[in-house]
Amino acid sequence: MASEKSSRSGSGGKRPTGNGQKQPAVAAFTRAERLDAYKQMLLIRRFEEKAGQLYGMGHIGGFCHLYIGQEAVVVGLQMALKPGDQVITAYRDHGHTLAAGMDAKSVMAELTGRRHGCSKGKGGSMHMFSPEKHFYGGHGIVGACVPLGAGLAFANKYRGNDRVCLTYFGDGAANQGQVYEAFNMAELWKLPVVFVIENNKYAMGTSIERSSSTTNLSQRGLSFDIPGEHVDGMDIEAVRAAGVRAIANARAGKGPTILEMMTYRYRGHSMSDPAKYRTREEVQQMRDTHDAIEHVRNLLLKDGVNEADLKAIDRQVRDEVNAAAEFALSDPEPDPSQLTTDVLV
Amino acid sequence: MPTEVLMPALSPTMEEGTLTKWLIKEGQEVKSGDVIAEIETDKATMEVEAVDEGRVAKILVPAGTENVKVNTPIALIEGEDEKPAKPAGAEKEAAKPATKEKPAAVKPEQPGDEHKLSYEPASAEPEIAPGTETVNLTMREALRDAMAEEMRRDPDVFLMGEEVAQYQGAYKVSQGLLEEFGDKRVIDTPITEQGFAGVGVGAAFAGLNPIVEFMTWNFAMQAIDQIVNSAAKTHYMSGGLVHVPIVFRGPNGAAARVAAQHSQCYSAWYAHVPGLKVVAPSTSADAKGLLKSAIRDPNPVVFLENELLYGTHGDVPKGDDFLIPIGKARIARAGKDATVVSFARGMVYALEAAERLAKEGIEVEVIDLRTLRPLDLATVLSSVKKTNRIVTVEEAWPVCSVGSEICAQVAMQAFDDLDAPPVKVSGADVPMPYAANLEKLALPSVDQVVAAVKQVMYVA
Numbered sequence: 001m002a003s004e005k006s007s008r009s010g011s012g013g014k015r016p017t018g019n020g021q022k023q024p025a026v027a028a029f030t031r032a033e034r035l036d037a038y039k040q041m042l043l044i045r046r047f048e049e050k051a052g053q054l055y056g057m058g059h060i061g062g063f064c065h066l067y068i069g070q071e072a073v074v075v076g077l078q079m080a081l082k083p084g085d086q087v088i089t090a091y092r093d094h095g096h097t098l099a100a101g102m103d104a105k106s107v108m109a110e111l112t113g114r115r116h117g118c119s120k121g122k123g124g125s126m127h128m129f130s131p132e133k134h135f136y137g138g139h140g141i142v143g144a145c146v147p148l149g150a151g152l153a154f155a156n157k158y159r160g161n162d163r164v165c166l167t168y169f170g171d172g173a174a175n176q177g178q179v180y181e182a183f184n185m186a187e188l189w190k191l192p193v194v195f196v197i198e199n200n201k202y203a204m205g206t207s208i209e210r211s212s213s214t215t216n217l218s219q220r221g222l223s224f225d226i227p228g229e230h231v232d233g234m235d236i237e238a239v240r241a242a243g244v245r246a247i248a249n250a251r252a253g254k255g256p257t258i259l260e261m262m263t264y265r266y267r268g269h270s271m272s273d274p275a276k277y278r279t280r281e282e283v284q285q286m287r288d289t290h291d292a293i294e295h296v297r298n299l300l301l302k303d304g305v306n307e308a309d310l311k312a313i314d315r316q317v318r319d320e321v322n323a324a325a326e327f328a329l330s331d332p333e334p335d336p337s338q339l340t341t342d343v344l345v
Numbered sequence: 346m347p348t349e350v351l352m353p354a355l356s357p358t359m360e361e362g363t364l365t366k367w368l369i370k371e372g373q374e375v376k377s378g379d380v381i382a383e384i385e386t387d388k389a390t391m392e393v394e395a396v397d398e399g400r401v402a403k404i405l406v407p408a409g410t411e412n413v414k415v416n417t418p419i420a421l422i423e424g425e426d427e428k429p430a431k432p433a434g435a436e437k438e439a440a441k442p443a444t445k446e447k448p449a450a451v452k453p454e455q456p457g458d459e460h461k462l463s464y465e466p467a468s469a470e471p472e473i474a475p476g477t478e479t480v481n482l483t484m485r486e487a488l489r490d491a492m493a494e495e496m497r498r499d500p501d502v503f504l505m506g507e508e509v510a511q512y513q514g515a516y517k518v519s520q521g522l523l524e525e526f527g528d529k530r531v532i533d534t535p536i537t538e539q540g541f542a543g544v545g546v547g548a549a550f551a552g553l554n555p556i557v558e559f560m561t562w563n564f565a566m567q568a569i570d571q572i573v574n575s576a577a578k579t580h581y582m583s584g585g586l587v588h589v590p591i592v593f594r595g596p597n598g599a600a601a602r603v604a605a606q607h608s609q610c611y612s613a614w615y616a617h618v619p620g621l622k623v624v625a626p627s628t629s630a631d632a633k634g635l636l637k638s639a640i641r642d643p644n645p646v647v648f649l650e651n652e653l654l655y656g657t658h659g660d661v662p663k664g665d666d667f668l669i670p671i672g673k674a675r676i677a678r679a680g681k682d683a684t685v686v687s688f689a690r691g692m693v694y695a696l697e698a699a700e701r702l703a704k705e706g707i708e709v710e711v712i713d714l715r716t717l718r719p720l721d722l723a724t725v726l727s728s729v730k731k732t733n734r735i736v737t738v739e740e741a742w743p744v745c746s747v748g749s750e751i752c753a754q755v756a757m758q759a760f761d762d763l764d765a766p767p768v769k770v771s772g773a774d775v776p777m778p779y780a781a782n783l784e785k786l787a788l789p790s791v792d793q794v795v796a797a798v799k800q801v802m803y804v805a
């Protein structure tokens with residue numbers, strides 16, 4: 001606490017640093033936005049369930065980190081972006097690719113390591129990219145994407161365009177040293193970046209309480225004068241609202257914000273997770289009482305949308321996912337000549 | 346039509362497992378996400394979740410069944426009738442075109458299939474006296490035992506790293522250590538490699554003997570500054586005043602299908618650095634004897650393990666004082682026609698190739714370097730004196746590799762002994778691709794080793 005105070009007074013009152021509390025929403029969703037959000041979140045969930053299934057059948061190899069449970073974060077924040085804004089994240093990236101508008105077929109084919117995968121089968125689950133959709137990966141080293149995101153924002157400022165870079169990382173990543181080096185430069189140079197901490201409470205088998213001396217991650221930028229906000233990451237409307245505020249600040253040249261998205265992953269860290277570090281009840285309780293998709297579904301039903309319409313969306317999403325899986329299984333492996341291409345330009 | 350629930354693959358390397366427990370009964374309704382069974386793999390016990398909703402029609406594999414192969418149907422689930430039928434069979438159908446295509450692209454005897462092979466060195470290991478009592482251990486167990494014995498022996502030895510304590514190790518190497526030694530000596534760290542490597546080095550300055558585990562060596566690149574600038578150079582910079590008795594260990598090299606940022610061999614990187622010792626064992630016995638020596642060594646030791654070897658078995662001499670000296674290579678197989686020098690998982694290719702060549706009447710001498718710094722050049726040179734031919738085998742990239750150094754030293758020190766230019770077999774000079782077929786092409790193969798030996802022998 002003492003250090004918090006001194007950093008605030010030492011900052012010369014440059015910027016309000018936020019109080020880590022949830023802020024009121026700026027604008028509620030229209031019914032059309034809710035329907036759209038519902039569909040996008042459902043697409044990610046069904047896609048990930050299918051990916052888990054294909055992994056179990058041996059069609060996907062290596063590490064495969066599912067995004068199930070966290071869907072509201074990427075979908076809500078994507079709704080706050082303008083075309084041209086960039087996104088970068090770590091290895092738990094399938095949801096981000098879909099939210100960025102990448103084709104489910106090319107994402108699934110990357111998971112199966114086939115030639116029409118978004119990285120031509122060379123990157124796999126953790127390394128997907130689409131410069132066309134301004135999605136810059138897909139990075140396997142915990143913490144490394146944070147300075148990279150600041151660098152994308154640096155380029156925006158350098159070029160004088162008004163783009164913003166959303167830089168996602170996990171609660172576990174928030175302890176890496178390079179995160180703080182990036183925070184310092186981002187605020188020093190007022191880079192148009194929003195740091196999004198997806199706090200799903202665990203880094204592999206380590207809960208945030210066991211790894212972090214302070215657990216309010218939204219306040220981790222205080223000593224750099226970076227304001228932070230604590231957001232209910234299971235409430236897509238709160239997510240978008242926080243995103244709108246932070247992105248507007250970044251775009252206006254006021255520098256970075258830290259958004260700590262309180263979220264939860266339902267599945268294991270990767271497919272080979274013994275899950276002994278949390279109880280089955282804890283997971284079930286989140287699913288039953290905090291599910292982001294159920295939340296929107298209930299709002300839609302209250303809005304007067306009927307079950308049949310929602311069923312139709314379900315079916316549409318399932319069809320898209322099944323088509324992606326079929327494509328990903330029938331697409332051939334890369335040509336062997338691809339082994340040595342793309343090493344250098 | 347009921348959906349088949351298949352035995353899932355729960356890790357990159359799992360091929361079979363034990364179905365320990367069913368958490369559902371026939372006739373019960375399940376929905377997506379419900380935990381239906383528990384499965385034990387070589388690494389851990391895991392839960393299996395239902396991926397669809399419906400009623401459990403039949404349990405096909407009873408609880409307690411061992412060695413259930415991945416993809417075996419273990420239960421049948423009947424879907425709700427209003428849903429369009431989406432049996433698992435549909436996926437299998439869809440899979441066909443692609444699986445059909447695979448044999449064309451995949452050459453036979455590719456290394457990806459070979460990590461299952463275990464081998465028996467043909468010649469007796471010189472360190473182990475005949476009649477010594479042994480116990481058969483996986484490399485994973487051998488490493489754990491080495492740490493446990495040294496921790497019992499010396500209270501200044503402690504282990505720290507990500508997930509080493511409560512989780513029992515990301516690759517289960519530290520299994521049981523927290524229970525025996527407590528959380529003062531088996532310490533879970535945050536994900537802060539540079540930070541905890543530095544903390545380890547500092548503790549070593551003060552005379553403790555840290556074992557710093559990197560979840561994999563890929564992540565130690567975050568910490569390489571502390572390993573090189575702080576651990577390796579301090580003894581020298583202090584004119585010998587400060588000692589840095591630390592071990593950095595963890596899995597190195599290619600795992601399975603984890604792509605470029607998680608599949609890299611750091612042998613040459615650390616072997617380059619004066620002030621370090623670098624070890625890379627290929628058998629359970631070597632792993633145990635060398636890790637114990639590393640922990641007792643007053644210098645910083647980089648200990649490169651291999652995930653794909655963790656599950657391989659081997660005989661390990663019993664007793665707490667079984668040590669293998671750092672800096673000594675091992676003749677894994679004696680021969681007179683050509684010398685093959687390798688280490689770590691390269692030994693799997695080297696020994697398999699030697700086996701095949703023996704059938705053609707070619708007697709290969711296989712040397713396991715075991716230590717990469719200091720290199721046991723004496724053993725290599727004396728073998729070359731006898732065979733006049735040398736091939737090096739490694740999974741690392743070819744440029745400036747350990748093989749490059751061996752070939753250079755042989756050319757410089759034994760030029761007159763050579764009857765053919767040395768040949769290097771290595772991984773391809775590319776970042777590791779994810780696709781299964783490309784990954785196989787990126788790794789060395791037994792075929793390549795056989796061809797290289799024939800090349801140095803001038804036989805077709």
Ligand SMILES: Cc1ncc(C[n+]2csc(CCOP(=O)(O)OP(=O)(O)O)c2C)c(N)n1
Nearest residue numbers: 092140141142170171172173202203204564
């Ligand atoms: C530098 C580095 N250290 C360790 C790892 C291994 N690892 C992969 S993910 C992970 C946990 C990260 O947790 P968090 O940042 O909370 O993200 P989440 O998985 O919850 O999305 C660890 C330790 C890594 N990939 N990179």
Ligand SMILES: [Mg+2]
Nearest residue numbers: 170171202203
């Ligand atoms: Mg996390």
